[in-house]
Amino acid sequence: MTKVLFATSNPHKLKEANDVGKGFGIEFEQLKVPYPELRDEDVGKVAEDGAKHVYSIVKKPLVVDDTGLYIDALNGFPGPYSAYVFKKIGCPGIIRLMNCIADRGAVFVSAVGYCDGKELKVFRGECKGTIIEEMRGPQVFGYDPIFLPDGEKKTFAEDDIIKDRVSHRRKSFEAFCRWYLTKNPGK
Amino acid sequence: MTKVLFATSNPHKLKEANDVGKGFGIEFEQLKVPYPELRDEDVGKVAEDGAKHVYSIVKKPLVVDDTGLYIDALNGFPGPYSAYVFKKIGCPGIIRLMNCIADRGAVFVSAVGYCDGKELKVFRGECKGTIIEEMRGPQVFGYDPIFLPDGEKKTFAEDDIIKDRVSHRRKSFEAFCRWYLTKNPGK
Numbered sequence: 001m002t003k004v005l006f007a008t009s010n011p012h013k014l015k016e017a018n019d020v021g022k023g024f025g026i027e028f029e030q031l032k033v034p035y036p037e038l039r040d041e042d043v044g045k046v047a048e049d050g051a052k053h054v055y056s057i058v059k060k061p062l063v064v065d066d067t068g069l070y071i072d073a074l075n076g077f078p079g080p081y082s083a084y085v086f087k088k089i090g091c092p093g094i095i096r097l098m099n100c101i102a103d104r105g106a107v108f109v110s111a112v113g114y115c116d117g118k119e120l121k122v123f124r125g126e127c128k129g130t131i132i133e134e135m136r137g138p139q140v141f142g143y144d145p146i147f148l149p150d151g152e153k154k155t156f157a158e159d160d161i162i163k164d165r166v167s168h169r170r171k172s173f174e175a176f177c178r179w180y181l182t183k184n185p186g187k
Numbered sequence: 188m189t190k191v192l193f194a195t196s197n198p199h200k201l202k203e204a205n206d207v208g209k210g211f212g213i214e215f216e217q218l219k220v221p222y223p224e225l226r227d228e229d230v231g232k233v234a235e236d237g238a239k240h241v242y243s244i245v246k247k248p249l250v251v252d253d254t255g256l257y258i259d260a261l262n263g264f265p266g267p268y269s270a271y272v273f274k275k276i277g278c279p280g281i282i283r284l285m286n287c288i289a290d291r292g293a294v295f296v297s298a299v300g301y302c303d304g305k306e307l308k309v310f311r312g313e314c315k316g317t318i319i320e321e322m323r324g325p326q327v328f329g330y331d332p333i334f335l336p337d338g339e340k341k342t343f344a345e346d347d348i349i350k351d352r353v354s355h356r357r358k359s360f361e362a363f364c365r366w367y368l369t370k371n372p373g374k
């Protein structure tokens with residue numbers, strides 16, 4: 001297994017990254033280095049800046065992930081502040097905000113930032129879906145109980161296997177792993 | 188009049204600062220230098236970091252202001268992200284979030300950060316009040332139409348004079364002006 005450092009404090013993100021990585025022979029190793037997050041509406045820029053910052057501390061190649069839930073009817077809220085907003089108002093708050101709103105469209109965006117001191121790259125993944133009117137499935141990780149991916153009948157919280165197959169993070173980490181193996185064919 | 192630079196893009200903040208400053212013989216001059224804002228739950232830290240950052244660019248003494256509306260029942264949301272949240276969901280979003288919530292308490296906090304290369308200081312001002320159930324007064328500046336300061340019958344949007352007298356920004360800028368004049372008695 002090729003090992004790649006992943007700067008995150010979030011065990012759910014680490015597990016999801018490794019679920020993807022194992023198909024590529026890549027193991028993501030957790031690196032607990034907190035870093036200041038840029039205020040920008042684009043999670044790609046936040047991830048890029050984060051990767052650069054953590055690299056400047058550890059001087060080893062690494063990835064970070066920044067993820068946002070962008071709700072159409074709320075002008076993209078909570079976007080890059082999804083984690084903060086979740087901590088404060090949770091899924092019930094989003095449900096109240098979406099009360100009586102017909103347009104339920106939303107997109108989850110994950111951006112993996114990679115930095116090795118020479119290369120600084122961002123890999124994005126998206127998953128479109130709808131915000132449902134009540135929570136379905138256990139409250140384990142973020143907005144999963146209220147996000148129904150397009151074409152599916154179960155929320156991310158109700159079905160891990162669906163999430164693993166279609167999620168934004170699946171796509172961003174796949175894009176990273178594919179690129180990384182091309183760049184390091186001997187490893 | 189003593190002149191002090193105020194790094195802000197917000198004309199309302201500039202006017203409010205000058206309404207305070209004139210009582211002290213201080214005129215705040217607008218400086219349009221955008222700066223990255225720290226992600227921190229304390230607007231005081233955001234203001235301190237901002238003042239330091241802008242000073243590093245302009246090399247002149249200056250102030251910045253960071254303000255947050257902290258709503259008790261929402262665990263302090265939207266706090267330091269008040270401007271972002273306002274842009275996305277506005278007063279109507281906060282009203283929906285507070286639907287059927289009995290505890291309406293909230294506090295506006297303004298923090299003025301000052302930096303002159305030697306001194307780095309923060310001056311805070313608070314104004315307690317309640318979030319009302321519908322907007323009252325014109326939508327001119329932020330959450331003013333839904334914030335009723337304690338002991339008053341009109342929202343900040345309905346009555347400029349009340350706002351000028353009791354607001355968080357009145358208090359933070361008064362604290363700054365008092366300190367600044369003590370430090371620069373000859374000016």
